[in-house]
Amino acid sequence: MTNKEILKRLYKIIVPYQQKLLIAMLAMIAVGGFTGAQSYLVKDLLDKIFMEKNIFFLKILPLVVVVIFFLKGVAYYIYTVLLEQVGQSIIRDFRLQIFNHIHKQSLSFFNKMPTGTLMSRIISDVTLLQQAVSNALVGSVRDFFQVIILLGVVFFMNWRLALISFIVLPIAAYPIVKFGRLFRKLSTSTQEEVANVSNILHETITGNRIVKAFSREEYEGNRFYQQVSKLFVLTLKDAKFRCMQHPLMEFIGGGAIAVIIWFGGNEVIRGSATPGTFFAFLVALIAAYEPVKGITRINSTIQQGLAAATRVFAILDIEPEIEDKKGALTLAPFTSVIEFKNLSFRYNDEAAVLSNINISVPAGEALAIVGPSGGGKTTFTNLIPRFLDLKEGSITIDGSDIRDVTIASLRGQIAMVTQQTILFNDTVRSNIAYGDQQASDQEIRNAAQAAYALEFILALPNGFDTVIGEGGARLSGGERQRLSIARAILKNAPILILDEATSALDTESEREVQNALENLMKNRTTFVIAHRLSTIKNATRIIVIKDGAIVEQGTHDSLIAQKGEYEQLYNMQYT
Ligand SMILES: Nc1ncnc2c1ncn2[C@@H]1O[C@H](COP(=O)(O)OP(=O)(O)O)[C@@H](O)[C@H]1O
Ligand SMILES: [Mg+2]
Incomplete structure (x- = not known):
């Protein structure tokens, strides 16, 4: 310059x-x-x-x-x-x-x-x-x-x-x-x-x-x-x-x-x-x-x-890589199907992390995504809310390409719970209401209850008004996770993405978080990346992503019967 x-x-x-x-x-x-x-x-x-x-x-x-x-x-x-x-x-x-x-x-x-x-x-x-x-x-x-x-x-x-x-x-x-x-x-x-x-x-x-x-x-x-x-x-x-x-x-x-x-x-x-x-x-x-x-x-x-x-x-001067395109439409509430067509993705100019993914996810499905670490599962789910933009192919929601709708209306329909919980140094109430500042006390309370968080919240010195420290420092891992689930429940979005939401937890808190997640998944279309068998067994369908490709799909029983990739993973992790 x-x-x-x-x-x-x-x-x-x-x-x-x-x-x-x-x-x-x-x-x-x-x-x-x-x-x-x-x-x-x-x-x-x-x-x-x-x-x-x-x-x-x-x-x-x-x-x-x-x-x-x-x-x-x-x-x-x-x-x-x-x-x-x-x-x-x-x-x-x-x-x-x-x-x-x-x-x-x-x-x-x-x-x-x-x-x-x-x-x-x-x-x-x-x-x-x-x-x-x-x-x-x-x-x-x-x-x-x-x-x-x-x-x-x-x-x-x-x-x-x-x-x-x-x-x-x-x-x-x-x-x-x-x-x-x-x-x-x-x-x-x-x-x-x-x-x-x-x-x-x-x-x-x-x-x-x-x-x-x-x-x-x-x-x-x-x-x-x-x-x-x-x-x-x-x-x-x-x-x-x-x-x-x-x-x-x-x-x-x-x-x-x-x-x-x-x-x-x-x-x-x-x-x-x-x-x-x-x-x-x-x-x-x-x-x-x-x-x-x-x-x-x-x-x-x-x-x-x-x-x-x-x-x-x-x-x-760094143009945001991902922006609303001119005349982007508002995405109507999700009702029928999310489709991934010939989808490929690479970071920068590196080798493809995902290639030629084709799958159609009807509303209400709970799709479990499993596969070896580094296979591309997280990358795949980050493409749905456009945290990353795909390089080839398309993702459509009820027929609308996600690049043709406004980012706000797209992300408004997606709730996320990830392994790494992100909480803010604010009150419990504000953290749960993060996506909806207008929420009433009753709604916040209900969300906390559905997330199995009400009990521990009420035990905090100031209840819902307790400030939880940077990143939720004063809470346990399971408590943090249940707060982020309550936040997702309150958002009440039709599409849900869970990325190893329970993998950082011990068995005890996992059970509570698991219950919370089941409440969260009710009546939603869910993409769940999971390590735990219980979550996977509840899924309507399982896909195995390995080296950036879908190598197998089906129900738990059919995949076990195939004696392929899934059976191997299953034997390694769960028996
Ligand atoms: N920000 C990034 N930049 C470059 N490469 C990345 C980035 N994030 C992930 N990768 C690579 O993409 C591949 C898939 O990663 P990821 O989607 O996190 O896999 P998984 O969630 O299945 O373990 C890995 O090889 C990883 O090294
Ligand atoms: Mg991952």
């Missing part, structure tokens, strides 16, 4: 705040004007009061000073507050935009993007970007006006001396450009390392039980140390240049003052300038140099911001 493209996109972001920015800018110009006026006061102070001993000026000048400083303060307050408002609005808008954008992405996006990286994009990159937009870009406008106004003042006072200051500008500009490139490069590497730090944090904090179980605290501590050290080195490098910047610019400024004392002193001694003019000139020039020095700082902020913007836009 070129700078121009980035700036164009950043400009679009500030368009809604144009009015505020305009007022801010006017206030900035006022500040610049008052700063210019200040240097004129010096001239009168010296020439009228010190030299001429003019009593009238002595009475007036202090009053003028107070008024000018007051007005400058008011203008300063107005523009800084407005800038802060706009800046914070940009941060809010951007965070929301990225958040919504990443939640539109398919599963494969999350396979590629580590959590910590995404979090650092939303949290720190957006902040860097905002600083570039509201502080730096706008700050440079302020500085520009200030320099123009002050240079005007300087020229008006003594144009020969003013010309000298033009020698300073190109000399000062050189390090500004040099530093800018450096800062941008450093900032890019720094943010990459910040993202890596968040990735390690996220992994080790959410995985702290495994870290403990394998006694890997020291190893993880070391890994974190390495990562933080990388960041440390980069940050110090950045700081070194940043710290060099200021004295360097001061030195250049000092050199300029030396030159001006020489020439200006000459003028005063020869009598072609008053001491007042000389000092006023010096004050104005120093005031004009202040923003020029500031440009180096602003420049580094802008460079950092542009680098951050590149990363943020890179995420925003």
Whole structure:
């Protein structure tokens, strides 16, 4: 992305705040004007009061000073507050935009993007970007006006001396450009390392039980140390240049003052300038140099911001792989049949994980899917709610291709319970009502009861209002699973997908979960990937998926009689 493209996109972001920015800018110009006026006061102070001993000026000048400083303060307050408002609005808008954008992405996006990286994009990159937009870009406008106004003042006072200051500008500009490139490069590497730090944090904090179980605290501590050290080195490098910047610019400024004392002193001694003019000139020039020095700082902020913007836009530019197509229809409530025709799927450009699947599942069927691990069972069920899009063939529900209907209406008809329960750090009630926030207390209670969860919920300290911790940390595996079943029951969707919902449980809790699942499966069309014989025996039909293909299908008894793949699996697992 070129700078121009980035700036164009950043400009679009500030368009809604144009009015505020305009007022801010006017206030900035006022500040610049008052700063210019200040240097004129010096001239009168010296020439009228010190030299001429003019009593009238002595009475007036202090009053003028107070008024000018007051007005400058008011203008300063107005523009800084407005800038802060706009800046914070940009941060809010951007965070929301990225958040919504990443939640539109398919599963494969999350396979590629580590959590910590995404979090650092939303949290720190957006902040860097905002600083570039509201502080730096706008700050440079302020500085520009200030320099123009002050240079005007300087020229008006003594144009020969003013010309000298033009020698300073190109000399000062050189390090500004040099530093800018450096800062941008450093900032890019720094943010990459910040993202890596968040990735390690996220992994080790959410995985702290495994870290403990394998006694890997020291190893993880070391890994974190390495990562933080990388960041440390980069940050110090950045700081070194940043710290060099200021004295360097001061030195250049000092050199300029030396030159001006020489020439200006000459003028005063020869009598072609008053001491007042000389000092006023010096004050104005120093005031004009202040923003020029500031440009180096602003420049580094802008460079950092542009680098951050590149990363943020890179995420925003990832088109969701799975989207509603234009004119997508609403899927009518499922009534008769789900058909899979010549279906094939591969991840990225890898070998096909599923090939040429053909099956027709009538409403009300409980289809058990069994087969060796890695055969493609989970992939197969992820295709139905379009978590992944199939590459060849089609899936139709009552004759409508799932790619022709809206994702919301499709997923609205599917409930899922997976081996890995996903619960939120919220109350039991909110977790059960996750798919239907309007649900009444009675409905939530009924769902909990049908999921065999009511008893343990009522035993919790605050019943349905108990907050269950991150991922349901304060519940047992079986309890978590029954909560996610209650959630699915409440959703009351006609199509149900169970992916090894009981395989992580011990026999005791499995029995309860099993009962809960039977309640859930009533009157629904179910795809159930199961390890347990009980679930499979209740199925109306069993398919065996191996190496991405359906190798056998039938009822339990007919498959046993075939003495094929299923019989082998059955003998291995259940006898
Ligand atoms: N996100 C992914 N990216 C690439 N390959 C994957 C991904 N998820 C699963 N696979 C591969 O697809 C195959 C089928 O996996 P899966 O559907 O999970 O099998 P099962 O559920 O039957 O155990 C496996 O070979 C697995 O390595
Ligand atoms: Mg699986």
